[in-house]
Amino acid sequence: MSEHIALIFKKLDHLARMREYLSYSISRAAALLPISDWHALQPDQHETLAAFRIRFSEYQEHMGKTMKAIAIEEEKPAEPFTAVLLYMEKLGCIASVERWKDIRELRNAVNHEYEDDPATLHEFFEQMIQAAPELLAWHEQLNSFCQATYTKK
Numbered sequence: 001m002s003e004h005i006a007l008i009f010k011k012l013d014h015l016a017r018m019r020e021y022l023s024y025s026i027s028r029a030a031a032l033l034p035i036s037d038w039h040a041l042q043p044d045q046h047e048t049l050a051a052f053r054i055r056f057s058e059y060q061e062h063m064g065k066t067m068k069a070i071a072i073e074e075e076k077p078a079e080p081f082t083a084v085l086l087y088m089e090k091l092g093c094i095a096s097v098e099r100w101k102d103i104r105e106l107r108n109a110v111n112h113e114y115e116d117d118p119a120t121l122h123e124f125f126e127q128m129i130q131a132a133p134e135l136l137a138w139h140e141q142l143n144s145f146c147q148a149t150y151t152k153k
Contacts, residue, residue, distance in 0.1 A: 005150045011066040018059050025052035026132050038118040056128050057107045093141045103131045
């Protein structure tokens with residue numbers, strides 16, 4: 001196994017650990033929704049939502065880095081990142097480039113507008129809860145691709 005393939009598997013192992021924390025945060029955050037009065041939330045509830053937001057964001061970010069490493073290993077374009085996404089879509093590792101970008105935009109929006117409008121925040125968290133299973137499934141698809149492709153080498 002090459003050093004770069006070992007690095008990809010290391011990234012996948014890291015994603016697996018991140019997945020456990022994200023799964024925990026999903027269940028905790030989902031239990032708080034719907035939130036009718038954001039001002040009534042207790043500090044630990046705000047912390048739960050913050051942890052979910054951060055874990056969701058970091059999980060997608062790390063998944064992107066793993067996909068880029070795979071594209072490099074496969075000698076596919078790694079810049080712009082849309083080229084990586086197109087390749088991942090072709091492999092069946094993500095549903096679509098547009099869906100990845102939608103989730104990325106959601107992630108960026110919640111990170112920049114956190115603490116602002118309660119209705120907007122509620123919608124962001126609802127959408128993130130709904131999108132999380134897609135990220136988890138894409139992680140599994142990345143794993144499957146790597147197991148099938150790189151354990152033969």
